Amino acid sequence: MSWFRTAVIKSFTKRPCPSKFSSFPRSPFVSLMNFSSETTQEAKSSEIVQYTGLGPTRPNEKPRVVVLGSGWAGCRLMKGLDTDVYDVVCVSPRNHMVFTPLLASTCVGTLEFRSVAEPIGRIQPSISTAPGSYFFLANCKGIDADEHVVHCETMTDGADDLPSWSFKISYDKLVIASGAEASTFGINGVKEHAMFLREVSHAQEIRRKLLLNLMLSDVPGISEEEKKRLLHCVVIGGGPTGVEFSGELSDFIIKDVHERYSHVKDYIHVTLIEANEILSSFDVRLRQYAMRQLTKSGVQLVRGVVKDVQSHKIILDDGSEVPFGLLVWSTGVGPSPFIQSLEFPKSPGGRVGIDEWLRVPSVEDVFAIGDCGGFLENTGKQVLPALAQVAERQGKFLSGLLNRIGKDGRGRANSLGGIDLGDPFVYKHLGSMATVGRYKALVDLRQSKDTKGLALAGFVSWFIWRSAYLTRVISWRNRFYVAVNWATTFVFGRDISRI
Amino acid sequence: MSWFRTAVIKSFTKRPCPSKFSSFPRSPFVSLMNFSSETTQEAKSSEIVQYTGLGPTRPNEKPRVVVLGSGWAGCRLMKGLDTDVYDVVCVSPRNHMVFTPLLASTCVGTLEFRSVAEPIGRIQPSISTAPGSYFFLANCKGIDADEHVVHCETMTDGADDLPSWSFKISYDKLVIASGAEASTFGINGVKEHAMFLREVSHAQEIRRKLLLNLMLSDVPGISEEEKKRLLHCVVIGGGPTGVEFSGELSDFIIKDVHERYSHVKDYIHVTLIEANEILSSFDVRLRQYAMRQLTKSGVQLVRGVVKDVQSHKIILDDGSEVPFGLLVWSTGVGPSPFIQSLEFPKSPGGRVGIDEWLRVPSVEDVFAIGDCGGFLENTGKQVLPALAQVAERQGKFLSGLLNRIGKDGRGRANSLGGIDLGDPFVYKHLGSMATVGRYKALVDLRQSKDTKGLALAGFVSWFIWRSAYLTRVISWRNRFYVAVNWATTFVFGRDISRI
Numbered sequence: 002m003s004w005f006r007t008a009v010i011k012s013f014t015k016r017p018c019p020s021k022f023s024s025f026p027r028s029p030f031v032s033l034m035n036f037s038s039e040t041t042q043e044a045k046s047s048e049i050v051q052y053t054g055l056g057p058t059r060p061n062e063k064p065r066v067v068v069l070g071s072g073w074a075g076c077r078l079m080k081g082l083d084t085d086v087y088d089v090v091c092v093s094p095r096n097h098m099v100f101t102p103l104l105a106s107t108c109v110g111t112l113e114f115r116s117v118a119e120p121i122g123r124i125q126p127s128i129s130t131a132p133g134s135y136f137f138l139a140n141c142k143g144i145d146a147d148e149h150v151v152h153c154e155t156m157t158d159g160a161d162d163l164p165s166w167s168f169k170i171s172y173d174k175l176v177i178a179s180g181a182e183a184s185t186f187g188i189n190g191v192k193e194h195a196m197f198l199r200e201v202s203h204a205q206e207i208r209r210k211l212l213l214n215l216m217l218s219d220v221p222g223i224s225e226e227e228k229k230r231l232l233h234c235v236v237i238g239g240g241p242t243g244v245e246f247s248g249e250l251s252d253f254i255i256k257d258v259h260e261r262y263s264h265v266k267d268y269i270h271v272t273l274i275e276a277n278e279i280l281s282s283f284d285v286r287l288r289q290y291a292m293r294q295l296t297k298s299g300v301q302l303v304r305g306v307v308k309d310v311q312s313h314k315i316i317l318d319d320g321s322e323v324p325f326g327l328l329v330w331s332t333g334v335g336p337s338p339f340i341q342s343l344e345f346p347k348s349p350g351g352r353v354g355i356d357e358w359l360r361v362p363s364v365e366d367v368f369a370i371g372d373c374g375g376f377l378e379n380t381g382k383q384v385l386p387a388l389a390q391v392a393e394r395q396g397k398f399l400s401g402l403l404n405r406i407g408k409d410g411r412g413r414a415n416s417l418g419g420i421d422l423g424d425p426f427v428y429k430h431l432g433s434m435a436t437v438g439r440y441k442a443l444v445d446l447r448q449s450k451d452t453k454g455l456a457l458a459g460f461v462s463w464f465i466w467r468s469a470y471l472t473r474v475i476s477w478r479n480r481f482y483v484a485v486n487w488a489t490t491f492v493f494g495r496d497i498s499r500i
Numbered sequence: 501m502s503w504f505r506t507a508v509i510k511s512f513t514k515r516p517c518p519s520k521f522s523s524f525p526r527s528p529f530v531s532l533m534n535f536s537s538e539t540t541q542e543a544k545s546s547e548i549v550q551y552t553g554l555g556p557t558r559p560n561e562k563p564r565v566v567v568l569g570s571g572w573a574g575c576r577l578m579k580g581l582d583t584d585v586y587d588v589v590c591v592s593p594r595n596h597m598v599f600t601p602l603l604a605s606t607c608v609g610t611l612e613f614r615s616v617a618e619p620i621g622r623i624q625p626s627i628s629t630a631p632g633s634y635f636f637l638a639n640c641k642g643i644d645a646d647e648h649v650v651h652c653e654t655m656t657d658g659a660d661d662l663p664s665w666s667f668k669i670s671y672d673k674l675v676i677a678s679g680a681e682a683s684t685f686g687i688n689g690v691k692e693h694a695m696f697l698r699e700v701s702h703a704q705e706i707r708r709k710l711l712l713n714l715m716l717s718d719v720p721g722i723s724e725e726e727k728k729r730l731l732h733c734v735v736i737g738g739g740p741t742g743v744e745f746s747g748e749l750s751d752f753i754i755k756d757v758h759e760r761y762s763h764v765k766d767y768i769h770v771t772l773i774e775a776n777e778i779l780s781s782f783d784v785r786l787r788q789y790a791m792r793q794l795t796k797s798g799v800q801l802v803r804g805v806v807k808d809v810q811s812h813k814i815i816l817d818d819g820s821e822v823p824f825g826l827l828v829w830s831t832g833v834g835p836s837p838f839i840q841s842l843e844f845p846k847s848p849g850g851r852v853g854i855d856e857w858l859r860v861p862s863v864e865d866v867f868a869i870g871d872c873g874g875f876l877e878n879t880g881k882q883v884l885p886a887l888a889q890v891a892e893r894q895g896k897f898l899s900g901l902l903n904r905i906g907k908d909g910r911g912r913a914n915s916l917g918g919i920d921l922g923d924p925f926v927y928k929h930l931g932s933m934a935t936v937g938r939y940k941a942l943v944d945l946r947q948s949k950d951t952k953g954l955a956l957a958g959f960v961s962w963f964i965w966r967s968a969y970l971t972r973v974i975s976w977r978n979r980f981y982v983a984v985n986w987a988t989t990f991v992f993g994r995d996i997s998r999i
Contacts (some may be wrong), residue, residue: 092644096715097997115612122760129760138715155719158712162811168721201999213657216595216637220654221553221665261621261628312661336707478992485984493977498596498619500700 003089037080038313042119054168055090055135057414063088063135064173064412066403069141071098071121071398073392074371075178079125081400086407088133089125090170093179094140094156096121099201101389102470103483106244108198108207109253110495116482119475141179142167144343146364149177149414149494151175173414174366174403177340177353178396181372181387184335190310195330197244215258218265230313231326232269237307237315238332241435244291246329247273248438251298255439257495272301272323280443282433284456287443290460307333334387340373348375348384356380357425365415366463370395379488381480385428398426434466442466520647536988554589554634555669556648556913561632562587563672563911565902566650568640570597572622573870573891574677578624580899585906587632588624589669592678593639593655595620598700600888600982601969604745605708606703607710608752609994613700615981622975638679641666643842645863648913650674672913673865673902676839676852677895680871680947683834689809694829697741706828711998713825714757717764729812730825731768736806736814737780737831740792740934743790743840746830748795749751749936754938756994771800771822773814781932783955786942790957794937839872847874847883855879856924858898864914869894897925943966 058065068075071093081087088348100117107114121136122129128136138152149172155165182197185191192298196210197203214231217223223231234250236243250271259266273279273295279286279302291304303323309316314324345361346354352375353361359374361367368374371392375384385391402422403412411417432446432454442463447454456466467487470478541756557564563586567574570592581588598615599924606613620635627635637650642878649668657663682698684690696702706750716722722730733749735742749770772778772794778801779787791801802822808815813823835850844860845853851874852860858873860866867873870891874883884890901921902911910916931945931953941962946953956964966986970979 093999096711097999113612113614114999115995116998118999119993120760120997122996131761135718135763136715137719138712141720155716156706157716163716166721168719168720170720205999209657212595213637216635217654217656217662219634220636220638220665220667222654222665261619263629264634422698476992478988481988484993487978489977493975496614496619497621498614498617499594500596500613500617500704 010079019371025077044338054153055170057171058088058133058173064407064414065133065171065339066174066176067170067172068176068178069094069151070180070371070373071095072178072180072371073098073101073202073389074180074396075176076119076121077393077396078176078178078370078400078403079128080122080475081397081404082125083404083407084127084134085127086404088131089128090134090172091125091128091136092139092151092153092170093136094119094138095200096136096138097201098124098475099199100148100470100475100479101199104198104201104204105242105249107201107204108211108246109249109257109306110208111249111252112483112486112496113496114201114205115488118481120480122475123478137168137170139168143341144175144177144367146175146345149173149175149366171275172366173412174406175368176403177343177361177367177369177373178371178392178401179337179339181334181352182335182337183330184462185330186332188310190312191330191365192311194236196326198246198329199334207327209453209499211326211423212497214500215262215265215269218268218326219262224325226369228268229270230267230324232486233323234269234329235272235273235315236273236327236329236331237275239273239275239277239281239302240331241280241331241433241496242328242331243273243275244280244295245296245436246331247271247297247300248436248441250438251295251300252438253495255298257497260494260496267459270301271299272303273324274303274305274307274317274323276304276306276325280435282437282450283443284447287445287456287458291435291437294439294441298437298439314353324365334372336373346377348377350375352383352384355384358402359395359426359460365417368399370399383492390431391428392500394428396428434462434469436463436466505625528763537673549805553652554669557632557672557949558668563877563906563913564589564632564670565678566669566671567675567676568650569677569679569870569872569893570594571679571870572600572888573679573895574675574705575618575620576881576892576895577675577677577869577899577902578620578627580622580817580896580903582762582906583624583626583630583633585903586673586911587630588627588876589633589671590620590624590627590635591638591650591652591669592620592635593637594699595624595635596638596700598698599969600698603697603700603703604741604748606700606755607697607706607745609707609746609996610748610751610989610993611985612713612980613704615978615985616977617700618834618978622977636667636669638880640838643674643676643794643866645674645844645866648672648674648865650741657689669867672911673905674867675898675902676842676860676866676868676872677891678838678872680851681836682829683832684829685831687806687809689811690806690829693737693809693811694827695829697830698833705766706826708998709826711996714761714764715998716760717767717825717850727767729762729823731764732822732824733768733770733826733828734814734822734824735739735770735772735828735830736774737829738774738780738801739830739832740779740932741830742772742774743779744935745830746770746794746799747797747935747940750794750799751937754797754993759993760817760996769800770798771802773802773804773822774805775803775805775814779934781949782942782944783946784957786944786957790934790936790942793938793940797936807845811906813958833871835872845876847876849874849883851883856881856903857921858894858925864916867898867997869898889930893927894925931933933961933963933968935965940963 066087068091076098097118097120103117108110128134139155143152157163157165183197218228218231305317348354353369354377355374358364370385376382430448436442444457444462564588567590575597596617597617597789605611626633638654642651654664656662682696715731717727804816847853852868853876854863854873870884875881929947935941943956943961
């Protein structure tokens with residue numbers, strides 16, 4: 002990589018000059034413009050220093066698949082890619098995949114954080130060993146589809162005194178799998194005062210906050226009112242995440258708070274606020290069962306719409322005020338600013354528009370999977386729900402498709418031509434599961450809301466829920482850890498050390 | 501606790517008035533002064549609302565032991581206290597004990613953080629259940645020994661938008677076990693740019709930083725020089741902590757970095773800088789063995805004195821500059837600002853002066869154990885080293901002593917009179933252990949530097965090292981976790997997800 006040395010110096014020199022890129026916002030790229038235009042002048046003189054980053058693959062190299070994101074879709078794709086055919090480059094702000102369905106359990110110490118995170122290097126080992134494959138801790142800032150280049154900026158985490166720097170990667174095939182973002186519906190104060198539950202860091206925050214509130218509420222000098230507020234946990238959104246978190250929380254309260262924080266056990270309460278139906282995608286009997294279970298375990302179900310969020314209270318549309326010590330926001334997802342910034346045709350809901358083969362039809366060699374991609378209207382297909390199983394299935398499908406393409410010798414940029422892509426992607430819903438705490442869960446095996454099918458609730462489905470997830474946790478290492486965590490929690494109770 | 505309600509309102513009103521306390525610094529207590537003086541005026545009118553906090557114990561209550569700190573000394577003491585005789589109140593900024601000897605292993609993922617932290621509620625359950633016993637997440641700000649009162653301020657962690665508030669606790673017996681602080685010898689820049697290794701949060705920081713540097717050094721656009729800097733890990737201090745951390749780090753590099761970060765494996769280096777001898781307390785043959793082992797596993801040993809620390813480099817006294825990406829500082833400990841602020845007679849080294857029974861002789865009912873207490877010169881005894889085993893032994897001794905006192909009916913404040921305290925505390929050194937990585941460790945069973953005795957090095961002592969710690973980890977739950985972690989690390993390698 003000796004060419005780095007020469008390249009980097011250029012990359013840091015700044016001289017204004019007209020932009021020549023189309024499909025990404027201009028503003029953040031002043032410095033980028035400079036070196037890129039500069040280095041392309043450079044290119045004439047030297048073949049080697051062509052980019053600050055990875056230049057186009059040469060005939061003696063494998064074609065390069067660039068994957069943006071490390072969620073369900075991206076990781077399943079990378080796992081499936083044939084690394085004899087392709088070099089794989091992953092660009093993501095986190096170096097691990099999160100097993101989201103079990104994230105709620107980590108907030109209350111049922112599971113360790115580590116058990117639900119899987120390093121990408123384990124999912125696709127060649128990324129950390131093969132000479133042409135890399136993981137880059139960075140955010141993608143723009144895509145230049147004509148040039149087959151993505152523009153990235155390193156993620157230095159603020160914490161560090163390092164300035165982040167920009168670089169470019171040429172791709173032969175690009176897969177956009179950067180996921181979606183929690184939707185706040187433009188409600189004022191959500192981002193500032195609410196907590197989300199999509200990353201391990203979110204779960205860690207929630208856990209620290211919960212334990213802090215439990216401890217502070219026991220300290221002399223606090224008013225009754227403040228104590229009640231600190232220990233009022235409010236969950237917004239009655240989807241599976243919100244319901245599972247409420248369930249876990251009430252389990253934690255019933256079993257652990259009563260034993261470990263008995264001084265304040267009568268002050269802690271959980272309220273779940275939902276605008277419509279909880280678990281609306283589930284069978285009506287399951288919904289009713291869930292509501293009974295949650296109520297039984299002390300979760301207060303409120304139907305309401307949040308109008309405003311302030312530091313210590315939320316305002317509902319009927320004007321009522323709900324003070325909270327912990328506010329968890331899980332009202333579904335919408336397109337991220339990055340996806341919004343892309344100038345590709347969009348699907349209903351503002352996702353990157355794709356065809357039945359998950360291609361972005363307006364350009365060559367670009368695909369989009371998971372929560373950030375949605376079928377274009379002209380495909381006549383519904384945009385699929387933002388579910389792990391959709392993302393995972395799409396990742397699997399696309400890895401197969403790309404492997405076929407690669408073995409056809411069409412892995413290079415602009416070489417797809419009129420290739421027959423075979424069967425399109427068809428999504429078959431395997432059903433939904435959700436736990437409601439206290440060894441109870443729901444399993445809805447109907448293929449869609451309106452079809453008939455098996456729908457279970459209770460301990461048996463809780464057992465199914467656990468075993469299903471245990472078998473689906475990606476690596477044996479994590480399976481082992483999850484099993485051990487569940488066992489220890491069962492024997493010793495949840496962990497309450499605030500670290 | 502109905503008296504809280506009335507009391508807290510007072511505690512938040514501020515009106516200046518002359519202080520009446522002696523043995524703690526005035527400045528930070530303006531608000532405290534106010535309510536305390538105010539509430540004592542109050543006291544005349546009402547018997548119940550006497551303090552914002554816990555008032556003196558009444559005849560119908562058990563005498564109260566207040567423990568400042570939750571380290572080895574404080575936790576061992578609380579574990580041993582007879583809760584039929586005493587109510588226990590612990591004041592500490594963290595709700596768990598850290599098993600410090602294994603902390604170094606958590607930085608590189610050999611052990612999970614959770615495995616080395618034990619919640620106080622598990623060490624002394626009555627603290628979370630007994631009506632008169634509490635854990636308060638707070639810092640002690642001052643001691644008023646004449647009034648038998650400690651002044652505390654809640655630890656709200658900054659993260660939270662809560663203002664921290666002050667409160668008072670009356671004690672019958674007070675145990676100062678707040679530990680010591682990493683000593684920086686007033687070297688400029690240490691606190692800003694170096695990382696310590698005394699809390700779980702420190703280990704988490706180090707781990708995140710290490711993984712961040714490993715990932716950033718692989719991103720295009722970085723210069724060779726910067727890459728070398730990012731991956732240069734410098735450890736200051738050749739005591740057991742520094743040596744064990746260096747050993748773990750080189751293990752991590754040899755086994756995991758080579759496999760998981762093979763792109764940058766040749767850039768990462770560890771340098772251990774020590775002013776005198778490494779492991780100076782160990783037998784000379786063990787020292788030489790340790791140096792051979794560390795060198796073999798790629799740790800560069802440098803003798804030097806740090807003069808100045810800057811954001812990306814340190815300056816040694818010979819003027820040479822050492823650039824670093826990660827700097828870990830473990831040059832022993834000194835008295836904390838809180839201990840310095842106490843106006844008790846001090847031992848050599850500035851610790852709280854104690855007699856052979858661990859009492860603070862200048863006042864009634866106050867004891868000091870662990871790193872924050874030291875024998876007064878007039879006892880003719882050496883100040884004991886700041887070791888876990890010293891702290892633990894003192895905690896054990898004092899719990900026994902206090903239990904005897906309590907059963908004598910002398911648990912109340914000012915009731916010790918001329919009681920016979922029995923045998924004084926005598927410290928018998930059981931020997932020292934340290935691992936140097938690669939399944940090698942040192943075990944030095946000599947009772948002091950100059951006496952003869954068994955001294956082992958190699959795999960056998962590594963085995964002794966592990967089993968010794970495994971048996972000494974406080975709870976079965978953690979024993980189980982540590983064992984499981986060691987097993988998984990052995991089978992699957994260390995974890996590298998940066999969460």
